Amino acid sequence: MAVHENPAVSLSQGIRMMFYVMALNETAFRNEExxxxxxQQATPLFIxxxxxxxxxxWVKNGRAAIRVNDGITSLSAGVLSRLPGVLAKSVELSTYIYVWNNYRLLELPWDSPWTWWLTFLGVDFGYYWVHRLSHEVNIMWAAHQVHHSSEDYNLTTALRQSLTQQYASWLFYLPMALLVPPSVFAxxxxxxxxxxxxxxxxLVSNLGPVELVMNTPSHHRVHHGENSYCIDKNYAGTLIIWDRIFGTFAPEREKVIYGLTHPINTFEVLWVQFQHYVHIWNTLWDTPGITNKLSVIFKGPGWGPGxxxxxxxxxxxxxTGKEVPHNPSIPVALQAYVMLQFLLMLGIYHEMFATKAILSQITLLLRIGYITLTLTCLGFLIDQRQGLPDAAIWESIRCLTFLAFHRFGYVKMVFASLTIPTExxxxxxxxxxxxxSRQAVAKAKHH
Structure with a gap:
């Protein structure tokens, strides 16, 4: 989103911003910079x-709510989705600023409560339609399906975000740019x-009267379900009133089964991000006629001729309610390794955002490349890509890349005291x- 360097929000502000209860005087800015x-500042709160x-x-159910394989994949998607923001403002904000600078019809005061509440409603209304069409237009679903690909439902699922969704969503917010200042929109x-x-x-059940107006865990569980009563329901962002108005609301009933109606059965983060684009491409070539080909792109994911x-x-x-999530067996030691490497990568990711203003473009690109390589390799490991030896080739390349990048200063640890132990x-x-890897190569030559 906005990418100006400024002091961190306080702990109180951080907690309140997670629930949209920040006051006007805390969030009024003259300029978007x-x-x-x-x-980005919410990262510690996410954790x-x-x-x-x-x-x-664990206390309530006697078990963890998060599987390592699914949780790491969701967190990886979240990290990946934020990487373009290292290099430039989001498409949503960049296009908004352009329209504001060149075509605005009216300039509402940036410090007015009326502007604040109008923008709150406008953004939420725009999000409802972004979200709804992301389920009803196949090319937009190709981006949004990332968020629905988890077969679990926990806070890591919230972070399973698309790398490409912002390249379509910006259109739905542009009308606001004719009168609402970019700083308020941001x-x-x-x-x-x-x-x-x-x-x-x-963990949160029904919230009583709150359910009438606000989007809640109960409402959003329905949205993530593949049960028949859940399909294409509850698109709300903050307010559930849009679903009630436009006829897309459904209350939570029987147990929700989460995930895609056609599971992708993988934890490889790049395939999670792009597999439906590949599906569209293949379907496009297999479908006869220009009109039908356009329909493959712009009609629903379930559309077909006739x-x-x-x-x-x-x-x-x-x-049936008996569906079993994709869950390949992973040794405990390998799970611990993947978690450790992800945490080390997260330190590099955090340090990159904190210092991006003083880093060269080549350094930023190399760090983005290393982070992407790390997320990909960890996905190979937890997905047991063609057996562990094949994934080992990629992991050895990644570890060697880290040593080279770290030695030449292209990646850095958050704490300097960890430099030698990490190397x-x-x-x-x-x-x-x-x-x-050598065993894998030798085995391949033998066969």
Missing amino acids: EVPDYV GMLVLEFLLS VHIQFNLLYQFWIHTE KPRLGLPEELPEI MLFLLCTVYWGSL
């Missing part, structure tokens, strides 16, 4: 709330996103995975 990057959910679910587009984090949990725009509901797989760790990892 002054708007904090609230989403804290994830830990809290983990502990509470605040609310972030708060609307942050509010949706806490509703991704099974079918209605959104497909036939009776063709959806039947949900020793990666050296050992390079040797270990390299030995497995």
Whole structure:
């Protein structure tokens, strides 16, 4: 979102911004450059709330709410979706500023309560239609399906975001740019996103009268379900009133089964991001006629020649309630390794955002490349890509890349005291995975 360097929000502000209860005097800025990057500053709160959910679910249910494979994939998608923001403002904000600068009809006061509340409603209304069409237009669904690909429902699922969705969503907010200052928009587009984090949990049940107006965990659980009564329901961001008005509301009833109606059965983060684009491309070539080809792109994901725009509901797989999530067996030691490497990567990611204003473009690009490589390799490991030895080749390359980048200063750890221990760790990892790689190559030559 907005990318200006400024002081961090206080703990009180941080907690309140997660629930959209910041006051006007705390969030009024004359220029968009002054708007904090609230989403990036929320990273510690994301982690804290994830830990809290983990502990509470363990106490309540006697088990963790988060599987390592699914949770790491969701967190990886969240990191990946934020990487373009290192290099430039989001498409949503950049296009908004352009329209404001060149075509605005009226300039509402940036410090007015009326402007604040109008923008709150406008952003949420725009989000409803972005979200709804992301389910009803196949090319937009290709981006949004990332968020629905998890077969679990917990706070990590909230972070399973699309790398490409912003390249279509910007269109729906442009009418506001004719009168609402970019600084006000930049605040609310972030708060609307942050509010949706806490509703991704099974720990919060029905909230009584709040359910009538606000989007809640109960409402959003329905949205993530593949049960027949859940399909294409509850598109709300902050206010559930839009679904009630436009006829897309459904209350939570029987147990919700989460995920895509046609599961992708993988934890490889790049495939999670792009697999539906590949599906559209293949379907496009297999479908005869220009009109039909355009329909593949712009009608619903379930459309086919001779079918209605959104497909036939009776063709959806039947949900029995006995569905088992994709969950390949992973040794405990490998799970611990993946978690450790993800945390080390997260330190590099955080340090990059904190220092991006003083880093060269080549350094930023190399760090983005290393982070992407890390997320990809960890996905290979937890997905047991063609057996562990094949994934070992990529992991040995990644560890060697880290050693080279770290030695030449292209990646840095958050704490300087960890420099030598980290290099020793990666050296050992390079040797270990390299030995497995040689075994894989030798085995391939033997066969």
